[in-house]
Amino acid sequence: MNAEKIKKAREELEAVLKELTNPDITSNWEKFEELSRKKEKLEKILDADKEIKETEKQIEENKTILKESEHSELTVLAETEIAQLEERKRNIEERLKSLLEEKNTGGDETTKKDNNQNQAAIIEIRAGTGGQEAALFAGDLFRMYSKYADSQEWKQKILDSHPTELGGFKEIIFEFASTNRSKSRDVFAKMKYEGGVHRVQRIPETEKSGRIHTSTATVAVLPKPKSAEIKIKADEIKIDFYHSSGPGGQNVNKRMTAVRITHLPTGIVVTSQNERNQRQNKENALAILAARIMEKKEQESQEKLGGKRKNQIGWAKRAEKIRTYNFPQDRVTDHRIKKSWHNIEKIMDGEIDKMIKTLQERLEDGEDDN
Numbered sequence: 001m002n003a004e005k006i007k008k009a010r011e012e013l014e015a016v017l018k019e020l021t022n023p024d025i026t027s028n029w030e031k032f033e034e035l036s037r038k039k040e041k042l043e044k045i046l047d048a049d050k051e052i053k054e055t056e057k058q059i060e061e062n063k064t065i066l067k068e069s070e071h072s073e074l075t076v077l078a079e080t081e082i083a084q085l086e087e088r089k090r091n092i093e094e095r096l097k098s099l100l101e102e103k104n105t106g107g108d109e110t111t112k113k114d115n116n117q118n119q120a121a122i123i124e125i126r127a128g129t130g131g132q133e134a135a136l137f138a139g140d141l142f143r144m145y146s147k148y149a150d151s152q153e154w155k156q157k158i159l160d161s162h163p164t165e166l167g168g169f170k171e172i173i174f175e176f177a178s179t180n181r182s183k184s185r186d187v188f189a190k191m192k193y194e195g196g197v198h199r200v201q202r203i204p205e206t207e208k209s210g211r212i213h214t215s216t217a218t219v220a221v222l223p224k225p226k227s228a229e230i231k232i233k234a235d236e237i238k239i240d241f242y243h244s245s246g247p248g249g250q251n252v253n254k255r256m257t258a259v260r261i262t263h264l265p266t267g268i269v270v271t272s273q274n275e276r277n278q279r280q281n282k283e284n285a286l287a288i289l290a291a292r293i294m295e296k297k298e299q300e301s302q303e304k305l306g307g308k309r310k311n312q313i314g315w316a317k318r319a320e321k322i323r324t325y326n327f328p329q330d331r332v333t334d335h336r337i338k339k340s341w342h343n344i345e346k347i348m349d350g351e352i353d354k355m356i357k358t359l360q361e362r363l364e365d366g367e368d369d370n
Contacts, residue, residue, distance in 0.1 A: 005100055006049045013042040021279050033226075036283060041099065048096040055089045120177035120224035121188040122159065122291040127170050128197065130215025133204045135168030137325075138217040140348055141198060142172050145191075147350025152190070153181045159284040160272040162245075166206075173288055175224065188223040193336075193359040195221040196322035203327070212328060218319075222291040230290045237289075238262040239282070244273035261285045268292050337362045 016039045019025065025032050062085070065078040125141050127134040149156050154176045161172040178185040199216050207213060244258040258273035259281040270292060272284035324333045325344060332347050333340040334355070339362075341347060341355055 002049075002096070002100070006045065009042050009045045013039065013046065016042065017279070020283070032283075032286065041102070045096065045099045048092055048099060051092050052089060052096065055085050055092065059085045059089070119185055119187055120175060121191050122173065122175050122222045122224050122288060123191065123194070124173045124218075124220040124222070125169065125171070126218045127168065128216030128218055130200075130213065132164060132166055132168065132206065133200075133213055134215040134217055135164045135170055136166060136204070137168070137198075137200045137215050138170075138172065139163075139168040140200075141217055141219065142169060142174070144348050144350055144352065145176075145194070146174075148352050149176050151350060151353070152183050153179060154187060155179055157284075158274050159288055160270075161274055175287065177224070188221070189360070190356055191221045192223075193322075193356070193363055194219050196320040198323050198325065199321060200325045201327065202325075216321075220295075222295050224287065225290045225294045230294055232263070232286065232290060232293070236264050238264060241278055257281055259285045261289055263289055263293060266293060266296055268296065334359065 016035055020032075020035055020039065025035070059082055062078040062082045066075055066082075069075055069078070123145065125138045127138040130137070146156060155178075157175045157177075159173045159175055161174075162170040163172075164170060176187050176191065178187050184190050197216050197218050199214060201212055201214050203210055204213050238261070240260040240262075241256040242258045242260065243256055257276060257278050258271065259278060260269065260271045261282075262269050268289060270285050270288040272281040272288065275281045275284065322334060322336055324335070325348075326333070327344060330342050330344050331340050332342075332344055332355070337359065339358065343351075347355070
């Protein structure tokens with residue numbers, strides 16, 4: 001029975017991918033979002049089926065060891081692994097069953113649980129002053145947020161990135177989205193106060209004289225618009241394709257898979273080069289573009305507001321210095337609420353939930369009115 005459903009899911013995915021390549025799809029943002037969600041769901045089904053088959057193969061390999069091995073230690077290990085693999089297989093089968101039922105009933109975990117929650121956020125991190133050290137710090141911030149997202153059981157997806165030769169980033173743009181297992185479903189509410197200028201004070205690995213350097217990186221946190229919130233018309237955008245580039249600026253793909261989209265009414269330009277094909281990069285670029293257009297509209301409306309209401313909106317103030325990471329003093333200080341936390345290594349390892357909760361409590365109570 002499942003085999004027929006898997007075959008049907010594979011056929012549906014091929015049809016969805018073909019539809020997503022249609023140039024006219026960008027004129028219907030709602031349809032584009034619907035197809036993207038369907039693609040993601042079908043890919044989860046096929047991935048689960050693949051995991052089951054791989055697990056079954058590992059079980060059979062261990063059963064062969066039990067039959068053929070004369071070493072007691074090997075047989076004990078094989079028996080233990082078989083038990084673990086069978087448990088894993090049962091869990092994946094349950095997940096697959098749930099995905100197939102959700103598909104048949106038309107359920108959508110990311111849109112129907114609570115329409116008042118922003119269950120996805122787009123985060124942009126850019127290296128500021130400080131050269132290579134600033135780029136390394138941007139990479140450290142990305143890893144910090146990525147590990148925090150893991151702890152919240154959020155999905156993560158890199159939409160665009162420009163890495164440096166030393167392992168940092170000139171810029172990285174990524175998406176966090178809640179799942180049905182997420183500890184927090186309102187992703188934007190958790191992340192929105194991370195927007196602003198982050199400053200680091202430390203001795204760079206490349207510094208031979210032991211001198212402390214100060215570098216910065218900027219963070220912007222944007223809610224991912226729902227399909228009804230932003231309409232992008234095909235005649236309002238210009239799409240260019242080009243070769244994606246690596247850390248040294250060299251072309252890393254013979255085909256022109258990188259995408260640049262210009263929104264003609266606003267002049268907003270976005271790019272995406274992380275994926276291996278134009279279609280996926282185009283999807284990523286459109287997601288960034290929708291978030292930027294929504295940010296611009298919100299900023300324009302904020303200009304008409306003042307005082308407490310303006311501050312409580314919580315949109316990323318890209319130029320505001322919000323936090324300092326002082327490594328020599330093992331301290332992270334948030335300047336908006338004048339509070340410090342110690343054990344900086346754990347914080348950079350993603351343990352920021354206490355910090356985020358404190359910011360939510362203090363800033364949402366209107367303590368940022370100054």
